[in-house]
Amino acid sequence: MASRLSDPILTWEQVRYQNSMFWRTPVAAFFTLFFPLFFLVLFAVMFGNDRIDIAGRGSFTVAQFYAPSLAVFGAVSATYTNLAIGTAIARDEGILKRFRGTPLRAWSYLGGRIGSGVWIASIAVVAMLVVGAVAYDLHVRVETIPAAIVTFIIGVSCFAALGLAVAGLAPTGDSAPAVANATILPLAFISDVFLPLDDPPRWLEVIGNVFPLKHFVRAFQDVFSPVTTDLGWRWGHLAVMIVWGLIGLGLALKFFAWEPRASSGGRRRRRG
Amino acid sequence: MSAISISGLVKRYGDLEAVAGLSLDVAEGEVFALLGPNGAGKTTTVEILEGYRSRDAGEVSVLGEDPATAGRGFRDRIGIVLQSSGIDRELAVSEAIDLFGKMYPTRRPTADVLEIVGLVEKADARVKTLSGGQRRRLDLALGIVGEPDLLFLDEPTTGFDPSARRASWRLIDGLRSLGTTILLTTHYMDEAQNLADRVAVMVGGGIVAEGSPDDLGGRATGLVAIRFPLPDGVGIGDLPAPFSAATVERGMACLDVTDPAAPLNQLTGWALERGVDLSNLTVNRPTLEDVYLELTGSEDTNG
Numbered sequence: 001m002a003s004r005l006s007d008p009i010l011t012w013e014q015v016r017y018q019n020s021m022f023w024r025t026p027v028a029a030f031f032t033l034f035f036p037l038f039f040l041v042l043f044a045v046m047f048g049n050d051r052i053d054i055a056g057r058g059s060f061t062v063a064q065f066y067a068p069s070l071a072v073f074g075a076v077s078a079t080y081t082n083l084a085i086g087t088a089i090a091r092d093e094g095i096l097k098r099f100r101g102t103p104l105r106a107w108s109y110l111g112g113r114i115g116s117g118v119w120i121a122s123i124a125v126v127a128m129l130v131v132g133a134v135a136y137d138l139h140v141r142v143e144t145i146p147a148a149i150v151t152f153i154i155g156v157s158c159f160a161a162l163g164l165a166v167a168g169l170a171p172t173g174d175s176a177p178a179v180a181n182a183t184i185l186p187l188a189f190i191s192d193v194f195l196p197l198d199d200p201p202r203w204l205e206v207i208g209n210v211f212p213l214k215h216f217v218r219a220f221q222d223v224f225s226p227v228t229t230d231l232g233w234r235w236g237h238l239a240v241m242i243v244w245g246l247i248g249l250g251l252a253l254k255f256f257a258w259e260p261r262a263s264s265g266g267r268r269r270r271r272g
Numbered sequence: 273m274s275a276i277s278i279s280g281l282v283k284r285y286g287d288l289e290a291v292a293g294l295s296l297d298v299a300e301g302e303v304f305a306l307l308g309p310n311g312a313g314k315t316t317t318v319e320i321l322e323g324y325r326s327r328d329a330g331e332v333s334v335l336g337e338d339p340a341t342a343g344r345g346f347r348d349r350i351g352i353v354l355q356s357s358g359i360d361r362e363l364a365v366s367e368a369i370d371l372f373g374k375m376y377p378t379r380r381p382t383a384d385v386l387e388i389v390g391l392v393e394k395a396d397a398r399v400k401t402l403s404g405g406q407r408r409r410l411d412l413a414l415g416i417v418g419e420p421d422l423l424f425l426d427e428p429t430t431g432f433d434p435s436a437r438r439a440s441w442r443l444i445d446g447l448r449s450l451g452t453t454i455l456l457t458t459h460y461m462d463e464a465q466n467l468a469d470r471v472a473v474m475v476g477g478g479i480v481a482e483g484s485p486d487d488l489g490g491r492a493t494g495l496v497a498i499r500f501p502l503p504d505g506v507g508i509g510d511l512p513a514p515f516s517a518a519t520v521e522r523g524m525a526c527l528d529v530t531d532p533a534a535p536l537n538q539l540t541g542w543a544l545e546r547g548v549d550l551s552n553l554t555v556n557r558p559t560l561e562d563v564y565l566e567l568t569g570s571e572d573t574n575g
Contacts, residue, residue: 004348004377017363017371024362093358098414101322101352103344104375259324 007105014104014112015119018086022120028082033124036074037131039194040067044136054226063136066194067128068224069217072155073193074124076184076213079117079156083163084170084180087113092173092260100258114160121156140224147232148223155216158241161248162212168255187213192221212244273336275300275422275453276321281330283316283477290316292477293330298470300421303444303454305464305485308474309568314457315355315426317474321455322352322424335422348377351420353411355427361400365391368399369413376418389413389443405436412440416447423447425456429463441466461561471560473567480567488563495528498535500553512538 005013022028043066051059090096099109132138166183170176190197190204191214197204208214219237222228276298283291291313298304306314319325320332323339323346332338337346359368366382373379386392389409394402402410408428415423428444429437437460444467448454458464464471465485472482481488502508502525508518511525514535518527529535532555543550 005374010375013371013374017367021360021362090358090360094354094356095358095360097324097354098352098357098359100324101347101350101354101357102372102375102418103347103377105344 004103007108010104011108011111011115014108015115016112018112018116019119022082022116028086032074032077032082032120033127035077036070036124036128039070039073040128040131040136043070043194052226057226058139060139060226061136063132063138064224064226065221067132067136067138068221069193071125071128072213072217072220073188074128075121075152075156076159076216078121078124079114080159080163080166081180081184082120083113083117083160084166085173085176087164087167088170088176089173091167091257094260096258097260110164114164117160117163118156122152125152138224139226141232144223144228144232147234148220151216151219151223151232151234151238154238154241154245155212155220158212158216158245158248161245161252163248164256165248165251168252168257171261184213187211190214192217212241215240273300274298274333275302275335276304276455277331277333278317278321279331281317281320281332282328283313283320283325284328289477291320291327294474294478296472296479296482298453298455300453301448301451302469303448303456303467305468305471306455306457306474307459307461307464307471307564308457309459312474312568313477314474318424318426318455318457322350323347348418349421351415351418351423353415353423353425353428355430357411359399359407359410359414361398363399364396365399365402365410365413366395368410369417372414373417378419380417380419382417385413385417388416388446390439405432408432409440409443412443416452420452422453422455425454427457427459429458429460437463461559461564465560473564475568481563485560488560494558494563495530496532497556497558498527498529498532498539498553499524499556500539500550501525503548506548512542514538 040063044061044063047062051061052064053059087096096109100106129138129140133140163180166179167176170179187208188194190200190208191211192208193213200208215237219234219241222234223232274297276296278297279295281291281294282289294313294317306317308314316325320327321334321339323342326340332340334342335346335349339346363371366386369382369385373382373385380388383392386395389412391406391409391413394406399407399410408431412425412428415425425444429440432440441463444454444456448467454467456463456467468485470483471485471488472479473488474480501523502520508516508520508525511518512535514529515525515527518525520526527535536555539553540550542548
């Protein structure tokens with residue numbers, strides 16, 4: 001028997017393939033990467049470059065708070081939103097079904113999607129932090145970098161799992177963008193992604209606390225916060241994201257489908 | 273050994289029995305066509321053979337394995353061309369062939385695949401720029417890149433213009449000569465006639481006839497139809513003797529005979545004598561389409 005490429009290499013090929021599909025779809029690249037950067041610039045214009053002096057720590061711009069939260073928003077777009085929409089559309093178009101008929105392992109395909117999502121998320125975060133540091137004097141403390149990396153990995157894993165769960169639950173590829181955006185955008189407003197809410201009603205705060213986005217934002221913000229004096233580990237926030245990640249994984253495994261739903265009218269389906 | 277062996281296959285969707293006790297054998301190296309109207313259960317049957325669907329009863333063996341439980345080694349040896357499987361619009365043709373080829377232990381070089389399916393000039397084109405026929409050829413390319421022993425073709429030329437269809441037939445014929453076993457579904461009779469070594473007609477989840485395209489439904493021993501326009505003022509009674517049994521439909525005299533030699537001889541002699549024009553005379557064996565329409569109980573619209 002002739003040799004086959006090993007599964008890790010095939011998975012790597014899938015990451016590369018998904019990645020090139022992302023860059024060839026400018027609208028996805030725009031929303032995931034450019035949109036959060038645009039907010040960074042917009043907020044800087046709105047709030048000016050007023051500085052806050054913290055005794056013993058130095059002076060900071062407000063970008064010190066919202067660059068990390070916008071970085072999280074980019075990371076969540078790259079994983080949750082893009083995986084939910086991309087996977088549901090690929091299912092509806094019969095792309096998943098085609099892969100299912102090949103010797104490719106199921107986890108290689110999904111690994112390609114997730115790996116590409118995480119790679120793009122890391123580009124979104126690094127781009128945000130670099131622009132923040134260069135243009136808005138964002139300070140990064142070397143001691144907190146391990147906490148930043150672990151928080152990022154747990155956060156994107158959680159949202160990738162939830163994205164695949166939404167892909168499985170969305171009845172059609174057409175409905176996936178609506179479901180993904182209708183969940184993540186309102187949540188972003190009550191999860192302090194853009195601006196911390198000024199004295200929100202209790203119920204809004206509770207909703208924000210239940211879902212994982214606020215925990216991702218808070219944990220990542222704290223890593224960069226000028227008032228943080230420790231190494232930036234926020235175990236409580238990380239634990240909530242791990243729980244949500246497991247819920248997402250369970251739902252994804254239960255509802256994931258390789259074939260278009262019978263109800264999806266997008267593509268011709270005949271039984272002859 | 274049979275490439276495909278099915279006995280007593282049953283598949284139900286709720287109360288509907290989509291496949292009702294189907295039995296079938298396809299030999300290695302054979303090109304087998306499954307004919308039948310929409311809803312006959314062709315796609316369901318083929319998807320069970322491909323491993324996409326479970327079955328409710330019956331024995332199925334494909335390349336010696338049960339597709340319901342077969343693993344990766346099975347998928348290494350089959351190629352699947354579905355009716356409706358998508359491909360990323362932004363992928364280039366050669367990239368797609370590379371991507372899929374890498375999954376198989378044995379693979380045809382991308383350049384060879386492009387050559388076989390006639391997409392050499394489109395190698396660098398994105399999928400979104402391809403015509404429907406070109407996209408279908410890419411489907412075929414992805415089905416054969418792993419050098420399958422068995423290729424499933426679900427309605428490979430539906431929606432093609434006649435010249436594209438003929439080009440695809442040549443291509444499939446080429447695969448046959450490489451020893452690939454091919455199971456194709458189609459509802460084009462001429463396609464089955466041109467490609468298949470054997471055909472089976474499926475109706476209501478079962479096979480109603482099976483054989484070579486030339487013998488199907490007793491076609492080889494069937495009657496021959498002689499037809500010609502009845503001249504004005506000529507009645508059946510005026511025709512030579514064998515034609516007293518002829519029927520008249522819309523001005524055409526029709527006679528079904530087992531051996532047309534004698535009646536034709538008398539008819540032409542009679543026509544020469546009387547100066548009757550027989551330029552619209554036809555002598556036909558029933559076509560595969562006639563047999564098919566009869567078997568499937570479809571309305572014969574030829575009149």
